[in-house]
Amino acid sequence: MSDEYYMRKALRLARRGLGKTSPNPMVGALIVRNDEIIGQGYHRRYGEGHAEINAIRDTGGDISGATLYVTLEPCCHYGKTPPCVDALLKGSIGRVVIGMVDPNPSVNGKSIEILSRRGIETTTGVLEEECYRLNESYLKYIQTGLPFVTLKFAQTLDGRIASAEGNSQWISSESSRRLAHRLRSVYDGILVGVGTVLADDPQLTVRLVKRINPLRIVADSRLRIPLSARVLRDQDGAPTIIATTSRADKVKLSALKGMAIEVLTVGEDEKGQVDLKDLLKSLGEKGIASVLVEGGARIITSLLHQGLADKAVIFIAPKIMGRGIEAVADLGIRDMSHTIKLSFVKAYRRGEDLVLEANIRDAP
Amino acid sequence: MSDEYYMRKALRLARRGLGKTSPNPMVGALIVRNDEIIGQGYHRRYGEGHAEINAIRDTGGDISGATLYVTLEPCCHYGKTPPCVDALLKGSIGRVVIGMVDPNPSVNGKSIEILSRRGIETTTGVLEEECYRLNESYLKYIQTGLPFVTLKFAQTLDGRIASAEGNSQWISSESSRRLAHRLRSVYDGILVGVGTVLADDPQLTVRLVKRINPLRIVADSRLRIPLSARVLRDQDGAPTIIATTSRADKVKLSALKGMAIEVLTVGEDEKGQVDLKDLLKSLGEKGIASVLVEGGARIITSLLHQGLADKAVIFIAPKIMGRGIEAVADLGIRDMSHTIKLSFVKAYRRGEDLVLEANIRDAP
Numbered sequence: 001m002s003d004e005y006y007m008r009k010a011l012r013l014a015r016r017g018l019g020k021t022s023p024n025p026m027v028g029a030l031i032v033r034n035d036e037i038i039g040q041g042y043h044r045r046y047g048e049g050h051a052e053i054n055a056i057r058d059t060g061g062d063i064s065g066a067t068l069y070v071t072l073e074p075c076c077h078y079g080k081t082p083p084c085v086d087a088l089l090k091g092s093i094g095r096v097v098i099g100m101v102d103p104n105p106s107v108n109g110k111s112i113e114i115l116s117r118r119g120i121e122t123t124t125g126v127l128e129e130e131c132y133r134l135n136e137s138y139l140k141y142i143q144t145g146l147p148f149v150t151l152k153f154a155q156t157l158d159g160r161i162a163s164a165e166g167n168s169q170w171i172s173s174e175s176s177r178r179l180a181h182r183l184r185s186v187y188d189g190i191l192v193g194v195g196t197v198l199a200d201d202p203q204l205t206v207r208l209v210k211r212i213n214p215l216r217i218v219a220d221s222r223l224r225i226p227l228s229a230r231v232l233r234d235q236d237g238a239p240t241i242i243a244t245t246s247r248a249d250k251v252k253l254s255a256l257k258g259m260a261i262e263v264l265t266v267g268e269d270e271k272g273q274v275d276l277k278d279l280l281k282s283l284g285e286k287g288i289a290s291v292l293v294e295g296g297a298r299i300i301t302s303l304l305h306q307g308l309a310d311k312a313v314i315f316i317a318p319k320i321m322g323r324g325i326e327a328v329a330d331l332g333i334r335d336m337s338h339t340i341k342l343s344f345v346k347a348y349r350r351g352e353d354l355v356l357e358a359n360i361r362d363a364p
Numbered sequence: 365m366s367d368e369y370y371m372r373k374a375l376r377l378a379r380r381g382l383g384k385t386s387p388n389p390m391v392g393a394l395i396v397r398n399d400e401i402i403g404q405g406y407h408r409r410y411g412e413g414h415a416e417i418n419a420i421r422d423t424g425g426d427i428s429g430a431t432l433y434v435t436l437e438p439c440c441h442y443g444k445t446p447p448c449v450d451a452l453l454k455g456s457i458g459r460v461v462i463g464m465v466d467p468n469p470s471v472n473g474k475s476i477e478i479l480s481r482r483g484i485e486t487t488t489g490v491l492e493e494e495c496y497r498l499n500e501s502y503l504k505y506i507q508t509g510l511p512f513v514t515l516k517f518a519q520t521l522d523g524r525i526a527s528a529e530g531n532s533q534w535i536s537s538e539s540s541r542r543l544a545h546r547l548r549s550v551y552d553g554i555l556v557g558v559g560t561v562l563a564d565d566p567q568l569t570v571r572l573v574k575r576i577n578p579l580r581i582v583a584d585s586r587l588r589i590p591l592s593a594r595v596l597r598d599q600d601g602a603p604t605i606i607a608t609t610s611r612a613d614k615v616k617l618s619a620l621k622g623m624a625i626e627v628l629t630v631g632e633d634e635k636g637q638v639d640l641k642d643l644l645k646s647l648g649e650k651g652i653a654s655v656l657v658e659g660g661a662r663i664i665t666s667l668l669h670q671g672l673a674d675k676a677v678i679f680i681a682p683k684i685m686g687r688g689i690e691a692v693a694d695l696g697i698r699d700m701s702h703t704i705k706l707s708f709v710k711a712y713r714r715g716e717d718l719v720l721e722a723n724i725r726d727a728p
Contacts, residue, residue: 032641051507145450156703156704157676157678158523158690159690159691160513160523163697163698163699164698165698167700169700171701182427297564301686304686312521312684314521317706318706319704319706320668320692320695320704320709321663321692321695321697321700321703322668322693322694322695322696322697323694323697325521327522328684328686329687330686330687331684331685331686331687332686333527333685334527334528334529334531335527335531335685336532336534336685338681339520339683339685340682340684340685341682341683342682342683342684343682343716344716344718346715347711349711352707352708353706353721354711354716356521357393
């Protein structure tokens with residue numbers, strides 16, 4: 001069987017860690033001898049054993065002369081666990097096939113170099129694009145310190161996310177909304193503007209599917225959030241951070257602190273709103289590697305305008321609304337040639353809706 | 365082989381007539397004896413032989429005891445050609461398998477009845493949905509006298525069809541525009557509002573692919589069209605009709621008539637614009653069974669508002685524009701539950717774009 005064949009299997013293993021490994025990457029590994037899989041493993045959860053070690057364990061321990069297939073370059077440093085490269089050398093692995101180099105500064109090709117210097121054949125870049133896409137959050141985060149930002153919204157065919165009066169319940173079908181909950185569960189945080197809290201009073205938890213709740217983040221420069229907002233309840237199940245500015249209402253501030261809600265004071269932008277870059281940086285420092293942005297239009301527009309969004313997941317309902325509210329407001333773009341460019345990654349049906357996933361290629 | 369197997373082949377034959385049979389339907393026919401195809405035919409062009417007759421001819425003439433597969437109920441009346449049912453009876457066909465009943469009032473089940481009465485086994489409704497979709501234009505036209513109306517536009521991911529200044533060149537990629545030209549060629553007419561002529565000065569001909577030009581129709585209540593407009597040129601290759609109202613500029617009217625441009629005066633709606641239902645009725649009377657509407661927003665909105673649109677073909681470019689012009693303006697819809705409902709028929713990539721085809725299920 002080809003290297004691609006085994007790497008595809010390793011990718012499938014890696015995906016089992018979806019939503020559980022952050023801020024670590026998802027990794028899958030396979031050990032093969034004489035065209036027979038003798039061990040397999042994946043990174044199950046942040047802080048637990050790496051995929052390679054789990055695969056070695058799965059063989060019973062004898063990996064001598066065998067080939068390791070791993071979606072991401074093995075580590076060579078002490079983190080929460082000892083370096084994987086040591087275990088491979090100790091076990092006299094015969095060959096190592098790697099999906100992609102780990103851009104983490106403490107790895108970044110070093111492990112490949114160590115293995116090569118020790119006379120072990122290595123092949124890198126097998127199904128590289130798939131391996132890259134698997135860990136888009138981790139890769140952005142490890143290289144920039146900022147979380148990977150995905151914009152998510154549901155719109156009608158004619159581009160409306162709500163009626164002119166602000167009503168958006170429900171544009172998309174129930175099966176789309178279930179998928180949207182599943183999407184929540186694979187992000188470290190969900191971000192909305194306070195306008196969305198005031199209009200819809202969402203819970204922002206994962207209810208329609210059984211998964212882990214992400215951190216809930218509300219950008220609220222003046223602390224206009226009502227203390228009765230649903231996003232402030234059930235802090236044990238899903239903690240909430242309110243991001244505000246120095247202009248915050250002081251009474252509300254103490255009330256929130258009294259409710260044991262974390263309030264994060266960040267800089268403000270030229271409009272007096274929460275400086276989103278500053279907020280993302282703070283979230284990155286807290287280990288939040290990925291954020292799903294669920295609106296409203298102001299926060300979506302601002303993230304796009306500042307080049308802070310990486311991806312868009314758009315649910316398109318087979319409906320036409322006419323006048324209403326659009327997801328993206330004025331970006332200052334006056335010319336077709338200056339639009340923000342994306343590329344479609346996936347398009348699929350979900351119930352009666354269509355779901356489009358697109359990567360944002362460049363900022364305006 | 366199953367009935368579905370042969371009917372699928374008949375459907376494929378039928379599609380060869382695409383863009384050439386209107387206002388007749390596309391029809392494909394297959395004659396099978398002992399699981400061997402002994403003849404095949406399709407309706408090649410309006411006024412020429414029917415699919416069944418072409419298939420009989422293809423057998424050499426002996427169809428006795430054989431099975432005919434035909435996508436649409438054969439005719440039993442004298443039109444441009446003698447009734448197909450007579451030829452089938454004369455040739456002692458053994459069995460007739462029909463995709464769908466022809467709703468044309470002069471057929472509408474009568475042929476099936478005649479065949480049954482003469483002791484010939486008939487089966488109806490094989491791949492009925494596909495047969496229906498094949499001739500959606502014909503079916504609407506034969507039942508209502510109005511042409512089948514498809515709205516076509518290109519928009520950014522955030523639903524903008526042009527910049528705030530009205531610039532729309534180009535939202536979609538070249539391969540999408542080539543597909544849009546192919547789409548033109550399968551409609552009997554292309555309809556735009558005069559606003560689109562004033563903004564873009566389009567030719568509305570089929571240039572990017574080699575096909576037949578449809579009739580060009582401009583809705584222009586006051587005759588604001590410049591005499592130099594490109595849509596007025598090359599009348600031999602693609603004739604143009606200007607639809608106007610009694611409020612038309614008289615000088616422009618005589619000038620257009622002097623240029624041998626057909627000017628059609630129809631009623632006006634409550635806004636003093638061309639009454640689109642009236643226009644469609646007049647076009648239907650001229651034998652125009654299908655119209656592709658290429659904008660702008662006013663005409664699209666008006667057709668949707670009046671429940672006159674049957675289908676939408678939307679090119680979605682992987683771009684975000686922010687503020688701009690949307691395809692659909694105010695429809696008077698204030699509530700999510702009152703949106704116009706569609707159903708997606710197809711979604712596919714074309715170059716870097718996505719193309720969505722949706723049927724409009726009900727008016728507001």
